[in-house]
Amino acid sequence: MPFQIRDKHGASRAVAYLMLVAGGYNLITGVVMRLGEPVAELAALGVASLAFLATGVVCIRRPQALPRAFWPAVPLLSVAAISGLNYATRDTTTGAQLFYLWPLLFAASFLSRWLVGITVAAISAGHAAVAFAFSATTAALHDWPAVSVAMAMTAFVVAGLRERNDRLRAVLEAQASSDSLTGVANRRAFDEELTRTAEAASRGGDPLALVMVDVDHFKAINDTWGHATGDRALRAVADALSGTTTGTDHLVARLGGDEFAVLLRSGPGEALRYAEQARARLATAPGLPSGPPELSIGVAALPHHAGSAEELQRVADAALYGAKEAGRGCSAVAGYRINAA
16 A cells, blocks of 8 residues: 555654654754744754654654655655755755665665655656756756665665565564474464454354364374374375365464364354364365375354354363263264264
């Protein structure tokens, strides 16, 4: 999205620090150290400095009070302010142009590529206005393209590094939330999603069903056919659970060993149908020398059988144990048993 801001907390802090530093710097160097110069010029610099300081305080204390359009406008407003101050002070020195680095780095760090491009163009135009107004034409013709190219290259490098870091972070987040053997979610991701969806269901949202799954006699598969076959059996279970359609989003997780869990935004009836369809799908899995494993399944739903995430887990576990006690290879929903298809 063109106006999406990345890391709003970091962006607000970056703006706050800039405004506080810029406000103090301009107040000292533009007003205090130039007393005796035209009053109108000093007043303009003083008002601008105070405006910077006020904006910095708001960004630290109440960034949510600022409109959404403020954040993508920040680099352009900063470029305008820097160009205006450079023009007012007739400053064409290299040091003055270095202030353009802040809006450039802000855009490259927090905004989309096309806003970065607009920021580079604004910097080029702002610097040109100052350079051609107060420098010799020959000097301006050398200085203006040099600054523009340097800013463009800096933006390109920073934006590229940011995108590379985003990709690496996405990979690390995926690795941190998925099971390395089966590719489904791990316990950490399951716990987070269970907490989030249970809270939503408790507030009156869609019901939440929890399907607990155990692979029957998994130790015998490992002992008889080897751990490689056992791993293939676990992947087949994960594929069956993931590949079974539910009509709604569902999260499949491996909690550890031969235990899986599935979260569905549905009631117990739909969850039970899902469980039996997954069992049927697994029964057709090819290529396992041990044959497709059987499953014991327990189903519970919130708010039908529980009022919280913890209680939902307890009820679903109890249903799973009921399925095991009934002879395994079957599904149980909150205290009653359904024979396997």
